[in-house]
Amino acid sequence: MVHSNRIRRIGNKEVGTGRPTYVIGEIGINHNGELANALALIDAAADAGCDAVKFQKRTPEICTPRDQWDIERDTPWGRMTYIDYRHRVEFGEDEYRAVDEHCRARGIAWFASPWDTEAVTFLEKFDVPAHKVASASLTDDELLLALRATGKTVILSTGMSTPQQIRHAVEVLGSENIVLLHATSTYPAKAEELNLRVINSLEAAYPNVPVGYSGGSDQAASVEPGGLARLVRDIRTIETALGDGVKKVYASELGPMKKLRRVQSPLPAEGVTTSA
Numbered sequence: 001m002v003h004s005n006r007i008r009r010i011g012n013k014e015v016g017t018g019r020p021t022y023v024i025g026e027i028g029i030n031h032n033g034e035l036a037n038a039l040a041l042i043d044a045a046a047d048a049g050c051d052a053v054k055f056q057k058r059t060p061e062i063c064t065p066r067d068q069w070d071i072e073r074d075t076p077w078g079r080m081t082y083i084d085y086r087h088r089v090e091f092g093e094d095e096y097r098a099v100d101e102h103c104r105a106r107g108i109a110w111f112a113s114p115w116d117t118e119a120v121t122f123l124e125k126f127d128v129p130a131h132k133v134a135s136a137s138l139t140d141d142e143l144l145l146a147l148r149a150t151g152k153t154v155i156l157s158t159g160m161s162t163p164q165q166i167r168h169a170v171e172v173l174g175s176e177n178i179v180l181l182h183a184t185s186t187y188p189a190k191a192e193e194l195n196l197r198v199i200n201s202l203e204a205a206y207p208n209v210p211v212g213y214s215g216g217s218d219q220a221a222s223v224e225p226g227g228l229a230r231l232v233r234d235i236r237t238i239e240t241a242l243g244d245g246v247k248k249v250y251a252s253e254l255g256p257m258k259k260l261r262r263v264q265s266p267l268p269a270e271g272v273t274t275s276a
Contacts, residue, residue, distance in 0.1 A: 005208035008153045008179055011109045011129035013051060015179065016210035021235050025050040028113075030222060032076060033089040039102050042110070044225040049232040052109035054132055055099070057119040060086035093125070100126050113137070117146040124150060133169075135159030135185045135214075144172040154178050157214045158202070159185030170206065180206060181214035188216060 007016040015022040025045035031038035038055075045053045058064075060083055069083035077088060091099070103110040111128040114120045115137060123131065130153040137143055138161050147154050156178055158166050170178065182198045194215075202211045216222060223231060249257070249267060258264070 006210050008177065008210055009129075010052065010153055013109075015212075020239060022052070022212070023050045023232055023235060025053045025228065026216065026222075027053050028056045029089045031089075031091075033091070035091070035095050035098055038091070038095070038099055042099070042102055042106060042108065044228060046106040046108045048225065048229040049236070050108060050228070052111065052129075053103065055091070055110065055112040056115065056134070057112045057123055058086065058090060058115040059118040059122075060090060062116040062118060093122075096126060114143070114147070117143060120146045120150065128152070130155055133157060135161060135183055138169050139165055141172050144169060148173050148177075152177070155181060155212075157181045157183045159183035159214070163205070166202075167205075170209070175206065175209050179210045179212060181212045183214040 007014050007019065009015070010022060013019075013022060025041070025048070027038060027041045027045075031041060042053055064083055064086050069081060071082045072079055073082055073085060075085050075088070080088070099110060109129050111130045111132060112119075112123055113132040113134040114123055115134065120131065120143070131147050131150065133144065133147065133154060133156045135157040138156065138158065144154075154173055154177055156169060156173065158180060161169075166180075170180075180202050182196070182202060184193050184195065186193065196213070199211055199213060202209075
């Protein structure tokens with residue numbers, strides 16, 4: 001029996017134990033501040049079968065340390081100060097209106113990782129179905145409280161965090177509306193540092209909270225559209241292959257059984273199942 005407290009809703013879909021994997025395509029700021037890029041990435045995610053896409057939303061003056069504002073750096077648009085660069089890659093209300101309309105047309109959900117409380121207020125204008133907490137923000141109590149106040153499902157990544165920090169974040173957010181994601185905040189992470197069994201540890205520590213996995217955000221570590229489609233396809237194949245755990249003899253096995261088994265014994269009628 002599935003524990004009902006381990007189910008959450010994101011839009012019109014249930015996520016959690018016993019439900020299909022909810023696949024989120026991370027766009028972040030990979031659109032480089034260009035709306036056309038964002039729409040193309042949404043299309044790639046929708047075509048691949050993702051359930052949602054996720055962006056990142058920052059208020060540059062809040063999220064950029066003051067001593068870094070005037071540091072110049074090379075960008076795709078030439079050399080500019082870091083604060084100008086942060087503004088260049090941020091979408092405003094017009095761009096997110098277009099994102100919202102396009103996602104609705106493609107039948108895919110969207111939300112974002114807000115990095116400050118002003119970003120939370122901004123995203124709430126669009127009635128997003130959920131909010132995401134980046135691993136870097138797990139210790140930002142002010143942000144967590146603002147997210148809790150929305151009443152929306154909050155997805156919390158746990159990269160670069162200790163068990164004590166995770167416990168505190170869960171206490172601040174409350175466990176009723178959250179989803180925990182195991183993450184290693186290196187992109188791409190080494191296989192020996194993925195430590196996927198932490199998923200089991202989180203499930204044991206938080207029995208009423210759905211637990212998932214988060215990986216990758218940087219452009220260099222991102223998959224191409226074809227790779228994303230294969231990833232989603234393989235996730236769905238694994239879901240189907242897991243089955244229900246009840247041992248049975250399939251109709252497709254009757255031929256090989258008759259041919260290969262030397263000693264036959266009758267099967268009860270309920271012992272055979274057919275596949276659709």
